[in-house]
Amino acid sequence: MKVQIRVPATSANLGPGFDSLGIAITLYLTVTVLEENSNWIVEHDMGKGIPHNETNMIIKTALRLCPSLPAHRIKVESDIPLARGLGSSSSAIVAGIELAVQLGKVSLTKTEKVQQAAELEGHPDNVAPAILGDFVVSSFVDGKNISIKGYFPETRLVAYIPEQELLTTESRNVLPKQLPFMEATHAGSIGNTLVAALMTNQLEQAGQLMEADLYHERYRQKLVPHLAQLRKIGHLHHAVATYLSGAGPTVMTIISEQKLDAFTDAVKQTGLSGKLVNLEVDRQGVTVKK
Numbered sequence: 001m002k003v004q005i006r007v008p009a010t011s012a013n014l015g016p017g018f019d020s021l022g023i024a025i026t027l028y029l030t031v032t033v034l035e036e037n038s039n040w041i042v043e044h045d046m047g048k049g050i051p052h053n054e055t056n057m058i059i060k061t062a063l064r065l066c067p068s069l070p071a072h073r074i075k076v077e078s079d080i081p082l083a084r085g086l087g088s089s090s091s092a093i094v095a096g097i098e099l100a101v102q103l104g105k106v107s108l109t110k111t112e113k114v115q116q117a118a119e120l121e122g123h124p125d126n127v128a129p130a131i132l133g134d135f136v137v138s139s140f141v142d143g144k145n146i147s148i149k150g151y152f153p154e155t156r157l158v159a160y161i162p163e164q165e166l167l168t169t170e171s172r173n174v175l176p177k178q179l180p181f182m183e184a185t186h187a188g189s190i191g192n193t194l195v196a197a198l199m200t201n202q203l204e205q206a207g208q209l210m211e212a213d214l215y216h217e218r219y220r221q222k223l224v225p226h227l228a229q230l231r232k233i234g235h236l237h238h239a240v241a242t243y244l245s246g247a248g249p250t251v252m253t254i255i256s257e258q259k260l261d262a263f264t265d266a267v268k269q270t271g272l273s274g275k276l277v278n279l280e281v282d283r284q285g286v287t288v289k290k
């Protein structure tokens with residue numbers, strides 16, 4: 001048996017949907033399960049910081065769900081860059097949960113998988129679309145995760161991915177501990193209206209709301225000065241919206257296919273050193289091939 005688990009990258013927040021909204025996108029982490037072994041071996045070329053043994057996040061997650069899981073050699077391939085705001089840690093957690101399900105015969109519904117993954121990640125906005133695919137709106141009520149999947153309007157996406165990593169913990173440290181009540185309700189109303197616009201396929205309206213975040217982008221701006229620059233280029237080229245993907249530093253631009261080339265050409269002319277990647281929404285979420 002050769003099991004292959006494929007998990008999409010994700011882009012969280014979409015502006016005002018902090019810790020709640022996310023989309024799955026067409027970059028993938030793939031785990032191939034090879035033979036049983038006396039200890040866990042994780043083959044990968046993701047860099048020195050990522051363990052090759054049972055301390056790897058994928059294996060740690062799987063063992064947490066199923067401590068008796070028999071050790072295997074696994075191969076991990078990924079085109080999701082680490083610590084760039086594209087949900088790499090969530091994809092590893094989701095792969096670990098699926099590994100426990102496949103090898104340990106752990107039985108979990110999709111809802112239970114999202115619950116487990118969101119508890120491990122600390123917030124559901126990346127793990128929920130990584131599991132369910134497409135666009136997901138998530139929250140916790142009395143400790144129970146509620147995730148609703150919707151159809152994200154047809155569009156193209158361009159990710160500007162800087163060379164430098166930005167850990168989520170570091171990017172959360174610049175956020176305020178509290179927001180005044182009226183500011184919080186206003187920020188929430190923008191997020192609510194954004195969800196309504198997306199669920200009713202009103203992408204233009206959604207774009208305005210995505211750029212009206214009051215929760216996090218203004219506090220993170222100093223860590224990601226390229227956000228304002230890219231948003232300005234987006235406006236000049238009639239992009240739908242430009243927002244900070246997850247905790248950054250990646251900046252995502254939503255744009256129609258017709259305007260995409262002119263936008264990317266303009267970004268290239270700025271001399272910004274990051275990479276531009278054309279993407280689409282992944283509609284499926286995690287898949288398993290046997």
Ligand SMILES: Nc1ncnc2c1ncn2[C@@H]1O[C@H](COP(=O)(O)OP(=O)(O)OP(=O)(O)O)[C@@H](O)[C@H]1O
Binds near residue numbers: 089245
């Ligand atoms: N495939 C993987 N295997 C093992 N560890 C991983 C893997 N992918 C990510 N990690 C761990 O997760 C860390 C990055 O997590 P972090 O939450 O900071 O960023 P992110 O998930 O890429 O971005 P964001 O949450 O903003 O979308 C990496 O530095 C690494 O320790």
Ligand SMILES: N[C@@H](CCO)C(=O)O
Binds near residue numbers: 018125168216
């Ligand atoms: N909602 C999270 C996503 C990154 O994990 C944040 O912006 O910090």
